[in-house]
Amino acid sequence: MTTDTCRLCGCTEDHPCPTGCAWADETRTVCTLCVERVRAMPPELHVLIATAVTAGDQDEIQKLLLQALAADLLELQAEAKAMEMGLAPITAFQVCGLLQLALRHPGLSPELRLVGDRLVALFEQWFDAGAPAAAIAIRRGADPAHDRPLTVPTTEPFEPAVDEIEVKPPSLIVLPGGRG
Numbered sequence: 001m002t003t004d005t006c007r008l009c010g011c012t013e014d015h016p017c018p019t020g021c022a023w024a025d026e027t028r029t030v031c032t033l034c035v036e037r038v039r040a041m042p043p044e045l046h047v048l049i050a051t052a053v054t055a056g057d058q059d060e061i062q063k064l065l066l067q068a069l070a071a072d073l074l075e076l077q078a079e080a081k082a083m084e085m086g087l088a089p090i091t092a093f094q095v096c097g098l099l100q101l102a103l104r105h106p107g108l109s110p111e112l113r114l115v116g117d118r119l120v121a122l123f124e125q126w127f128d129a130g131a132p133a134a135a136i137a138i139r140r141g142a143d144p145a146h147d148r149p150l151t152v153p154t155t156e157p158f159e160p161a162v163d164e165i166e167v168k169p170p171s172l173i174v175l176p177g178g179r180g
């Protein structure tokens with residue numbers, strides 16, 4: 001039996017969940033955050049997942065989680081919920097670069113590619129309003145012919161700006177075609 005690793009999310013003592021967690025069971029196989037999340041699911045699902053976790057049946061856990069995920073997303077979609085995010089400009093540019101990197105993956109499904117392309121187009125539009133060079137960089141970022149080895153222009157240590165990501169409650173991600 002694997003211990004010291006959460007069977008649901010894979011967090012460990014050295015790499016706990018970003019918002020903090022502890023072991024929820026004596027044998028250290030499930031973290032407190034996952035236990036709370038499973039408790040928030042419908043009771044029948046809660047029981048099935050708890051049983052699969054106790055049995056250490058990763059295939060069953062995966063299957064149940066995927067079912068729960070699909071049901072949750074469809075429900076949120078039916079309620080017309082969306083996630084709204086506020087990104088500092090530097091963070092927004094970095095996120096756009098990460099998306100473009102992901103879009104280079106040859107195995108990406110057409111559906112995911114469409115979502116990624118639309119989001120990148122939104123970033124490009126937003127930067128067009130006050131940062132034309134950034135908008136051009138994003139456009140060039142879509143073309144592998146413009147790829148260069150990463151160079152950092154100063155010797156200053158690079159400070160990631162992830163603290164500036166703000167998810168506004170109630171959360172919504174507004175995708176083109178999603179609302180209005």
Ligand SMILES: [Zn+2]
Pocket residue numbers: 006007008009010011030031032033034035
């Ligand atoms: Zn966990």
Ligand SMILES: [Zn+2]
Pocket residue numbers: 006009011012016017020021022031032033034
């Ligand atoms: Zn955890």
